Amino acid sequence: xxxxxxxxxxxTPKYWAIAGLVAIIIANCLELQSGEPFFAINVSNMLSxxxxxxxxxxxxxxxxxxxxxxxGRDIEKVGANxxxxxxxIFFVLCGVCLAATFNTLLILFLGxxxxxxxxxxxxxxxxxxxxxxxxxxxxxxxxxxxxxxMLMGIAFLYGGNSEGSFFINNxxxxxxxxxxxxxxxxxxxxISMSFKVSAAPFHFWTPDVYDGAPxxxxxxxATIVKVGGFIAFIRLFENSFGKVHGQWQMLIAVxxxxxxxxxxxxxxxxxxxxxxxxxxxxxxxxxxxxAIFALxxxxxxxxxxxxxxxxxxxxxxxxxxxxxHDYTIDGFNGLGKQQPVLAVxxxxxxxxxxxxxxxxxxxxxxxMLMAALRDGHQHWLVLFAVLCAAVxxxxxxxxxxxxxxxxxxxxxxxxxxxxxGENITPAFKLLLIITAVLIIVLGLFPWLITEWLHY
Amino acid sequence: xxxNDITIPHLLIFFPLVAGLITFFIKKDASVKAWxxxxxxxxxxxxxxxxxxxNNTALSGLAFNYEWLKYMGAxxxxxxxxxxxxLTFLTALCFPxxxxxxxxxxxxxxxxxxxxxxxxxxxxxxxxxxxxxLLFYFFWELALIPVYFLCSRWGGEKRIPATxxxxxxxxxxxxxxxxxxxxxxxxxGATPYSDHSFSMQAFHSVSLMPSQQNWLFxxxxxxxxxxxxxFPFHTWQPDTYEQSATAVxxxxxxxxxxMGLFGVIRWLLxxxxxxxxxxxxxxxxxxxxxxIYASMIAIKQDxxxxxxxxxxxxxxxxxxxxxxxxxQIALEGVMIQMFSHGINxxxxxxxxxxxxxxxxxxxISQLGGVSQKAPVLTILLVVIALANIALPxxxxxxGELLMFSGLFKFSFWYTAIAGLSIILAAVYTLAMVQKVxxxxxxxxxxxxxxxxxNEKMILSVIVxxxxxxxxxxxxxxxxxxxxxxxxxxxxx
Numbered sequence: 011x012x013x014x015x016x017x018x019x020x021x022t023p024k025y026w027a028i029a030g031l032v033a034i035i036i037a038n039c040l041e042l043q044s045g046e047p048f049f050a051i052n053v054s055n056m057l058s059x060x061x062x063x064x065x066x067x068x069x070x071x072x073x074x075x076x077x078x079x080x081x082g083r084d085i086e087k088v089g090a091n092x093x094x095x096x097x098x099i100f101f102v103l104c105g106v107c108l109a110a111t112f113n114t115l116l117i118l119f120l121g122x123x124x125x126x127x128x129x130x131x132x133x134x135x136x137x138x139x140x141x142x143x144x145x146x147x148x149x150x151x152x153x154x155x156x157x158x159x160m161l162m163g164i165a166f167l168y169g170g171n172s173e174g175s176f177f178i179n180n181x182x183x184x185x186x187x188x189x190x191x192x193x194x195x196x197x198x199x200x201i202s203m204s205f206k207v208s209a210a211p212f213h214f215w216t217p218d219v220y221d222g223a224p225x226x227x228x229x230x231x232a233t234i235v236k237v238g239g240f241i242a243f244i245r246l247f248e249n250s251f252g253k254v255h256g257q258w259q260m261l262i263a264v265x266x267x268x269x270x271x272x273x274x275x276x277x278x279x280x281x282x283x284x285x286x287x288x289x290x291x292x293x294x295x296x297x298x299x300x301a302i303f304a305l306x307x308x309x310x311x312x313x314x315x316x317x318x319x320x321x322x323x324x325x326x327x328x329x330x331x332x333x334x335h336d337y338t339i340d341g342f343n344g345l346g347k348q349q350p351v352l353a354v355x356x357x358x359x360x361x362x363x364x365x366x367x368x369x370x371x372x373x374x375x376x377x378m379l380m381a382a383l384r385d386g387h388q389h390w391l392v393l394f395a396v397l398c399a400a401v402x403x404x405x406x407x408x409x410x411x412x413x414x415x416x417x418x419x420x421x422x423x424x425x426x427x428x429x430x431g432e433n434i435t436p437a438f439k440l441l442l443i444i445t446a447v448l449i450i451v452l453g454l455f456p457w458l459i460t461e462w463l464h465y
Numbered sequence: 466x467x468x469n470d471i472t473i474p475h476l477l478i479f480f481p482l483v484a485g486l487i488t489f490f491i492k493k494d495a496s497v498k499a500w501x502x503x504x505x506x507x508x509x510x511x512x513x514x515x516x517x518x519x520n521n522t523a524l525s526g527l528a529f530n531y532e533w534l535k536y537m538g539a540x541x542x543x544x545x546x547x548x549x550x551x552l553t554f555l556t557a558l559c560f561p562x563x564x565x566x567x568x569x570x571x572x573x574x575x576x577x578x579x580x581x582x583x584x585x586x587x588x589x590x591x592x593x594x595x596x597x598x599l600l601f602y603f604f605w606e607l608a609l610i611p612v613y614f615l616c617s618r619w620g621g622e623k624r625i626p627a628t629x630x631x632x633x634x635x636x637x638x639x640x641x642x643x644x645x646x647x648x649x650x651x652x653x654g655a656t657p658y659s660d661h662s663f664s665m666q667a668f669h670s671v672s673l674m675p676s677q678q679n680w681l682f683x684x685x686x687x688x689x690x691x692x693x694x695x696f697p698f699h700t701w702q703p704d705t706y707e708q709s710a711t712a713v714x715x716x717x718x719x720x721x722x723x724m725g726l727f728g729v730i731r732w733l734l735x736x737x738x739x740x741x742x743x744x745x746x747x748x749x750x751x752x753x754x755x756x757i758y759a760s761m762i763a764i765k766q767d768x769x770x771x772x773x774x775x776x777x778x779x780x781x782x783x784x785x786x787x788x789x790x791x792x793q794i795a796l797e798g799v800m801i802q803m804f805s806h807g808i809n810x811x812x813x814x815x816x817x818x819x820x821x822x823x824x825x826x827x828x829i830s831q832l833g834g835v836s837q838k839a840p841v842l843t844i845l846l847v848v849i850a851l852a853n854i855a856l857p858x859x860x861x862x863x864g865e866l867l868m869f870s871g872l873f874k875f876s877f878w879y880t881a882i883a884g885l886s887i888i889l890a891a892v893y894t895l896a897m898v899q900k901v902x903x904x905x906x907x908x909x910x911x912x913x914x915x916x917x918x919n920e921k922m923i924l925s926v927i928v929x930x931x932x933x934x935x936x937x938x939x940x941x942x943x944x945x946x947x948x949x950x951x952x953x954x955x956x957x
Contacts, residue, residue, distance in 0.1 A: 366610060367603040380647050392644055400637040407629065415617045415625050 030100075031078065035071045057111040065462040066110050066241050066314055070234050073321040074103060077230060080329040080441050084226045089135055098128035099230065106238035110245070114176040115164045118242060122160065122206060125238060126153050129231055133223040145222025152215045156205035163198025166191050167250075178250045188254055196251055196258065200265075203246065206239040209299055210268040213292050217276075220288035228284065229328030232291045237317035240298050244313060248305055255305055262303045263388050270296030270398040277405045284337050286405055287327065290363065293402055294320050297378055300395060303388075304381035311460040312377025318459055319370035319452060323359040326445045330356050333434065339412050346414040349434065353413045355442040360406045362449045365399055370452035375399065377456070473515045474543035477553055477590045480508055481560075485583030494575050498568065501579035505560040508586070512557035515550050516944070539663040543594040547945040548730060551800060552593040552723055555807045559719045560586050566815045566923045567712045570822075572619055585611040585716060592724050596665040598646045601732070602639070605688075605724065609635055612717065619710040627704035634691050634701045642688035645681045649673070649736065668736060669955075675739040682740035685733050686748070692725035693781050695748075696755025706774035711818040714770070718777050718814070719807040726781070726803055729788055730796075730948070735955050745789040749875070752786035753883045755779070760889035764896070769817045769827040772897060773810065776853065779886050780806050786883065787868035793953050795871020800945040801938055802864030805852070805931070809861060812849040812927040816842065819916055820901070824909045829897060834906030838913035843902050845924040850898050852931045854891045860934035 078085075085099075086092045105125030112118040130153065134146025167181055170191030183192060201212065208216040220228045251258060273293030280286035298316050301309035330352050334341050346353040362371030382392050452458060484504035491497050545553070560582070572578040588611065591604030609632070616628040646663075653667040661667075673681065691698045706714050734741055759778035766772040784802055787795040819842065820835065821827050836843040852859035855866075865887070873880040916924075934941070 361610070367606045372606075376643070376647075379644060380651075383644070383647050384651055393641075396640040396644055397637070400633065400640055403633060403636050404629075407632065411617065411625055411629070414614070 031071060031075045035068065035075065056114050056117050057108070058113045059111055061463050062310060062314070063111045063241075063245075065459070066237075066317065067107055068462070069314060069318045069321070069459070070106055070110070070238060071103070073234055073318070073325060074099070074230075076322070076441070076445060077234070077325050080325060080438070080445070081226045081229060081332065084329075084332050088224045088226060089137065091135075095132065095135065098132055101128040102132075102230070102235060106234060106241075109238050109242035112242070112245070113178060115167065115178060116176050118178070118246060119160060119164060122239075122242060123157065125235060126157070126206075129227075129235060132227040132230075133219055135227065136224045139222075139224075141222040142224065145219045148222075149215055149219045152205070156202045156212070159198050159205075160202035163195045163202065166195030166198065170195060178246060181250050183251070183254050188257060193257075197261075199246065200258070200261065203239065203243045204265055207236055207243060207295050207298070208292050209265050209295055210272045210292070211265075213269065213272065216292055217285055217288045220291070221282070221285050225284060225328060225332045228288075229325055229332075232287065232328070233321040233324045236291065236295065237298075237321060240295075240301075240313060240317065244302050244305070244310065247302055248310075252305060259303060259387065262299065263391050266296055266299040266303055267391060267394055269293070269299060270395055274398045274401040274405075278401065280405070281339060282337050283331055283334075283339055283342070283409065286339070287324065287331070290402065290405065291324070293398065294363070296398065297375060297395060300378040300382045300391070303391065304378075304385040306381055306384060308377055308384055309381035311463055312374060312381050314463070315370070315377055315452070315456055315459055316374035319362060319374040319449065322445055322449055322452075323362040323369075323371060326359045326442060327356060327363075329438075329442070330359075339408055342409055342412040343416040345412070351439045351442065352434065355446045356413065357410050358446040358449060360410055362453070364403045364406045368450060368453045370449045370456070373453055373456040473511060474545055474594045476511050477508065477515070477557070478543065478587055478594060480504065480511065480587075481583045481590065482587035484508075485580045485587060488580035488583060489576055491576055497575045497579050498564070501583055502561060502564045502568070504583065505557075505564055505586070509557045509561055512554045515545055516554060539599040540597055541600060542597045542664060543591070543600070544596050545594065546948050546951075548727065548800065548948040549593050551804055551941065551944055552720075552727055553590055555723070555804050556586060556589050556593065556720050559715065559807060559811060562811060562923055562926070563712050563715045563719075565919055566715075566811075567818065568919055569917075570710075570712070570818075572710070574618075578615065578619060581611040581615050582712070582716070585615070589720055589724070593727060597663045598650065598665070598668055598732070599663040602643055602646055605642075605728075606636075606639055608721065608724065609639075612713065612721065615713045616705060616709040616717075619713065621708040623704070624708040627701075627708040631701040631705040634698065635688075638688035638691035638698075641684045645684035648677075648681060648684075652677075668732075671736075673737070673739075675743070678737040678740035679743065682733070682737045682744060685728070685736070686744075689725040689728040689733065690785075692728070693722055693785055694725070694778065695782060695785050696751050696758060696778070699755065699759070699778050702778060703771050703774040706777075707768060707770045711814055711821075715811045715814045718774070719811045722777070722781055723803050723807065726784055726788065726799065729785070730799075730952065734788070734791075734952055738956055741789065741791070741956075745791070748789045749786045749872075749879055752782040752789075753879055756782040756786075756883055756886040757889070760886045760893065763893045764889065766893075767829050769820070769829060769897070769901070770814075772829075772893060773813045773817065776890065776893065777806075777810055779890065783865065783868055783883060783886070786879070787871055790871045790875040791952070791956055792871035792874050793949060794874070795868050796949045796952060797942055797945070798864045798867025798869075798871060800949070801934070801941045802861065802868065804941065805860035805864050805934060808927055808930050808934075809849060809852045812845075812924065812931070813853065815920070815924060815927075816846045816849065819920060823913045826909060829900050831907070831909055832901045833904040834902075834910050835913060836902040837906055838910060839915050841921060842916050842924070845921075845928050846902065847898060848928045848931060849924075850894050852935075853894050855887065858932065858935045860931045860938070862935055863938045 085095050088095065102125050105121050105123070105128075108117055108121030109125060112121055130146055130150045133149050134143055136142035164176075168176060170189055171181060181192060188196070205212040220232060223231065269292060273289050273291075273296055277286050277289035277293060280289060298313060298320075301313040301316070331337065333352075345356075358369065362369035365371045365375040379392055379395065382395070383389070481504065484501070488497060488501055491500060585608055588604050588608030592601065592608055595601045595604055613628060613632050616631065617625055620628075649668055649671060650661050650663055652673060653661050653671045687698070691701075694702050706718060709717065756779045759775045759782065763772050763775035763779070766775060780802075784799050784806070787799050817827060820832065824832065826832065848859070852861045855861040855864075869880060869884065872883060
């Protein structure tokens with residue numbers, strides 16, 4: 011497991027990165043299967059490795075592997091400092107692993123920060139682009155602000171605890187209502203976590219940052235980093251505040267509803283696919299928040315499944331988007347004729363994001379709805395989520411319509427909708443097909459992932 | 466993993482599915498048509514085989530089970546009862562008919578067209594066969610996706626917005642149903658939060674409080690009502706029927722609308738008896754409003770496709786009202802009418818398609834005197850048109866008579882008002898026949914020729930089915946006896 015921490019230094023060229031990642035995944039899976047730690051390192055109980063955490067890490071690492079394979083070439087194109095980009099991504103991964111396994115508030119803070127700081131750099135990595143710089147600055151300022159709030163929350167929790175302990179399952183929740191200090195700390199943590207997963211009303215940075223950052227890194231930020239944030243979120247709230255679930259559930263319900271509403275409604279009006287995907291990632295975050303709202307076994311299974319389904323589909327879509335000449339929806343016009351493989355796989359990704367049966371997206375949404383209904387409170391939230399999902403069909407299907415049912419403009423007919431200098435290799439197509447097949451397999455047999463939780 | 470013996474239900478699902486997937490990879494465009502027609506005919510034979518087994522009381526030979534999502538109590542279980550046999554037979558019969566009738570139509574990219582058609586057939590079969598709620602939902606959506614692509618890719622000018630409306634309507638409806646399904650699922654099993662199951666037996670034996678039933682009823686009903694469509698959820702239907710390619714319109718109107726009626730009978734009635742008893746008047750009033758409203762609009766239509774679309778809303782409205790009377794006689798009428806409506810409306814579409822292909826227009830005001838040029842077509846059409854009005858000796862007469870008697874037992878006034886729709890149907894159908902087929906020819910229709918052999922053949926087959934069902938409907942009653950008995954007993 012700790013391989014993730016050590017390996018980051020070696021990751022110089024792309025192939026090293028891929029090889030290293032494969033090694034970590036194998037080590038991780040072996041540990042998951044046997045339950046024996048691969049490296050025995052004394053972590054003084056600061057980290058915990060159980061099947062849930064390890065399954066999530068396996069999902070996150072596999073998605074990163076796929077991401078490297080699909081977009082590795084594009085990472086190399088962003089700027090001159092290719093090795094650094096890979097190293098930074100490995101730093102982020104290390105942060106994700108820490109965020110998935112933390113056992114004390116300190117490690118949580120470390121994990122979230124290790125995850126965020128390299129992202130500020132990656133966002134601004136396209137130095138000559140003004141938008142990229144603006145996004146990085148914005149992200150950094152907002153991120154620093156949320157870090158402050160998080161630290162404040164941790165301090166409140168520490169102070170409110172008479173024994174003075176950072177362990178997450180050791181928080182003094184009191185009898186009946188929570189003590190004021192603890193309650194304030196919890197709300198602060200909720201705010202900063204909501205910021206990290208871009209839940210409304212703390213989502214304002216998301217569209218600008220996702221739009222400004224180089225598209226390859228947007229793909230990474232919107233998927234693996236975001237679900238990493240979710241895992242930290244659910245683990246923190248389950249272990250620390252799970253016993254007083256009823257006291258803060260309503261708060262999460264409101265955040266969820268707001269996130270779903272804003273994400274979906276704003277996405278409808280976007281013309282740029284990249285920006286649309288940024289808003290759609292907010293909308294999908296709303297669905298994932300249902301897991302934190304429900305906080306039961308189904309929710310945990312569902313969150314892992316959702317992470318996989320959402321990351322696979324989004325990474326695939328971004329990989330296709332990078333190759334496009336024109337990022338607007340009209341840029342996709344007529345793609346079905348020119349690049350049938352790209353168009354068909356993109357359709358499967360979009361169907362999965364919409365949540366059509368046979369795709370992993372359906373199963374994950376299904377688990378979320380089931381978890382929320384099983385919770386038994388606030389049925390209105392489930393109804394609301396479903397109506398928002400229906401809205402999401404509108405903007406996802408606009409791309410499908412553009413690809414298959416509309417003719418490209420004269421310019422597109424002459425030059426193709428693929429950007430100059432980009433060539434679609436057979437290997438790239440094959441990888442897209444593999445991703446699409448994975449989505450369908452998970453849609454038919456979701457227990458391929460959820461089964462791991464029962465080890 | 467898939468059990469020992471291959472049974473008819475999964476042949477009915479998987480054969481079209483595999484055939485459809487193969488179609489995408491056929492190289493030669495010419496052989497695509499032949500292959501899809503061939504596979505549709507094979508499916509028809511499989512369906513004949515299922516009819517042959519009707520005296521098999523055990524039915525176990527026709528059921529098929531496979532643990533699918535083992536942690537969740539969902540299984541891939543399919544089986545055939547009387548209504549299932551009837552509707553799978555209708556599905557199996559419609560596709561070869563559609564393929565033959567449109568054999569000469571040329572489509573852009575025929576591989577994709579025929580592949581998607583066969584996939585939608587597989588989805589429809591799955592809806593009619595599944596006895597597991599989650600599986601039912603799966604197929605319910607899967608039948609929609611190929612049809613969405615078919616409608617948007619091949620069709621009229623305004624097809625994209627029209628289909629999109631259709632898609633958003635049905636998708637919203639089905640998501641609401643999904644919530645309902647999950648909610649019921651969580652209440653199955655002996656103790657709370659354990660032993661849940663999606664199987665139909667578990668669903669039917671679950672007991673829900675009337676207050677829960679009330680809102681669950683609407684979650685399910687909206688999904689089904691959009692599909693049927695019942696007033697006021699019908700607004701997608703005329704646009705979509707008008708804009709789609711005729712072959713797709715046939716699938717939509719002939720078979721897909723039956724999904725809604727089927728869903729009500731199979732899932733809604735047994736699950737929420739208290740809510741059904743409470744809301745039956747509302748649903749019947751909506752249906753009756755829809756019947757009268759659609760018939761009135763149909764009179765004013767100038768486009769043949771829109772006319773048939775509105776007339777279809779009126780017919781479906783009657784079926785929906787008849788179901789909610791819960792009278793045995795009305796349900797018998799619904800069963801036979803589900804089949805007849807499918808056959809009749811496909812006949813109508815074929816005739817419209819033939820006229821449009823030859824004259825290039827569907828406007829009633831621009832046509833006239835077709836009978837002088839194509840007498841055989843006219844004779845066949847008149848029979849189909851009479852069936853549309855439900856005259857005696859035609860199949861629709863049997864169904865409508867039974868449904869109206871059931872409705873009469875329920876309430877006199879509903880019957881009196883709904884009865885007006887028969888008169889209105891006669892008005893618009895006969896006016897259409899008169900304007901299009903009689904009168905003098907004009908330059909557009911003067912060049913028309915008699916229809917070719919395959920069109921004659923398929924229309925005659927439809928006319929024969931219409932007359933045979935009208936004269937001797939007994940086989941249909943025998944076939945669906947068991948389904949009706951189950952429903953009637955569950956409400957006593």
